[in-house]
Amino acid sequence: MKHLFNQLISFPYFFKIAQISFPYLFLLSIFVILLGVLWGVFFSPVDATQGEVYRIIYLHVPAASVAQSIYYTMVIASITYLIWRIKMASVFMISMAPLGAIFTFLALFTGAVWGQPTWGTWWVWDARLTSTLILLILYLAIISLFSSFDRRASTDQAVSIVVLIGGINLPIIKLSVEWWNTLHQSASITLSGSSIDNEMLIPLLISILGFYLYVTAIGMRRMQIEIIKREISHNWVKEILKEKR
């Protein structure tokens, strides 16, 4: 186990694994997303109160879930980097932050499209929407940190400090925003059970799984690019680039 972990955090080995597994993972994720979304849109029953509109749930919930999960994985990576100085952890953070921003935006956008017919407005200052917006701002602030240092190690350290502080602060922000205002329906799927009918739940879960697979695949690709950027002067990278040519 330890041996496997040591191999995975070495750049050349990870690069090789990512290179082999990316096409399969990517195609699988596209397949699963299409399965979940098409099943949801065409074959699942109509919602009793919201009608056809609710079907955007098959994009909205997975995007929101992925957006938050990316931040929590980044917090774990930041702790890993701050304690053990594993470079792969900072590569992970820097590659995942833009993905997190994109999915947070997607969650906000699909939420707005869903909110228009059901709540009557594109946007309300509700607890969840506000804290998602803050999550987006946090992602963008982290991305803007990428270019504010001359040395790579400083960037890594600064990003991991901000990610960690944000990770401690995010639950507090969420709680305080909830005291401030709340309108959004509370989470329908929890570990103990769900309030959604099975016929809607299964495509939704498939769609969520597909989004996670997609993020894993694209994240691996982005990490590969980041590794090449960092190790451009190393021989193993030069050899790979030569082979490609």
Place this chain on the structure above:
Amino acid sequence: MKNFYYKTFQRDSKVYLSRSSSFLGPIVFFLITITLYPLAFGSDEEKLAELASGIIWISILLANLLSHQFIFNEDYKDGSLDLVLASGKSLFIWASIKIFVNWYFSSLPLIFLSLLTSFMLYLPFDAALILALTLFLGTPILSMFGALAGALTLERGNIVGSSIVIPMCLPALILGILAIQSYKNEELFFYIFLLAAFLFFSIPILIASCLGAIRLHFE
């Protein structure tokens, strides 16, 4: 022979007092921002009284952004930060002193001014006292987050720092405003205690991460 930390405190205070820009800058900024709100929203008494607590909190938050770049920046530029690091003195206490002096000279005057301006914005006196209390608990949090942002962006400008600080400070702002809004009922203490908890919780974490941010410029 006086203590190293006491000397740091003395020197920093002298620097703040002798340089009008760092002492008066936040005050002028605060007053001009407060003036902007009635000009933009109209001078209606009820409306202003409703908005007053938010106006003052936001203005103080923004004024705080102005001053945080001063905390570590000059020591970094003139090289005294290197000496402190090399001297083996506790960086934690040193940074706490720097942040305290910054708070003392840039936030404390604003807290007293906020009492004054709350009359200008027709805030009831009881609420104004609660406002001052929440500011007293909240501004050290702002200063520490500001110090963190300042320490992170020692080399470059502070637009990045500001965009990091503001989302982090939101709990302080929300709790402060909620406390002022419920100044007549029991819930007030709930929010005040939460704000105090947030302050005491953030002191060790934020100062420690400040040190991490400072050290990254010397690796």
